[in-house]
Structures are given as structure tokens and as C-alpha cells.
Amino acid sequence: MPYPINKISLKKQKKTVAQSKRLKNHDRILYINGLFSPPKLQENSVGLAKESEEWRSLFTMFLIAGFGAVMLLISVIGNYGILATNRLETHEQTLIQALDSMQLDKILMNEEIAALKTNPAYIELIARKQLGLVRKGEVVFYLPESSKSNP
Secondary structure: OOOOOOHHHHHHOOOOOOOOOOOOHHHHHHHHOOOOOOOOHHHHHHHHHHHHHHHHHHHHHHHHHHHHHHHHHHHHHOOOOHHHHHHHHHHHHHHHHHHHHHHHHHHHHHHHHHHHHHOHHHHHHHHHHHHOOOOOOOOOOOOOOOOOOOO
16 A cells, blocks of 8 residues: 655655756656655766766677678678689689780791791691692502501
């Protein structure tokens, strides 16, 4: 059973005004009617400040950790990350090898062009191999193809 509250006795009580923070209208009404006592500012303000500082530092720590995790993911799998860089380096090596082989082919073709323009022995060699031509007086023997299964 709740205790009866006498409005006259409530008015006679001393009320300490140590309130520096502004209260909402609803809070003022409750404190004036005597249902609640206002929070003690000195004890709660230190505790609240400490608690808010802890929450702020925890939030900052999570924010920094999240940013670090995102940056780590980007540095590993991003467009310019480690995996993409390795893939590009291997592609670069294959292109360098292809370029080297093409330069070698170019050198060989330039030598062949020079030999075809100036060297009659090379022209004769090509005519014999590719066209099957022979000189006058040479005899050509056609041998049957050897098969490895016949001894």
C-alpha cells in the first residue's frame, strides 16, 4: 500500500537546487510533484562522463578497426591490390617473352631477306628443298619410305 502524500508537507520541505542541466518539461513536473528526486549531478556527472568517454573510445576503436579491415580487403582483392598486381606481373612477363620471340623472328627474317637478295647458294638451297629442282647431270633417286615395323 503506497504511503499517502500530503501536498502541504511537500511544500514545506526544503528543496536543494543543485541542478545545472536543463530538464525537459515532463521531468520538471515529476520533480516538482515529488515523485522523483533529481539526479545528483556531482556523482552522476563523473560516472556519466567516464561512461561516455569509454563508449566514445570503444566506438573510435571499432571505427578504426573497421576502416583497417576495409583497407586490408581493398589492398588484397581491389583493382590495385596484391592479387591484381601479381596477375598483371605474370601477364607482363608473358608479353615480354612474346616480344622477345617476335624480335628474334624479325632478325631471322631480315637475315633471310638479305640472303635471298645477295647469296646465290642460299637461293639454290631453297630451290632444291622447296621446289625439288636439280642441276643438269644430277640423278635423282626416289627411295621408298622406311617403316619401323619392317626389319
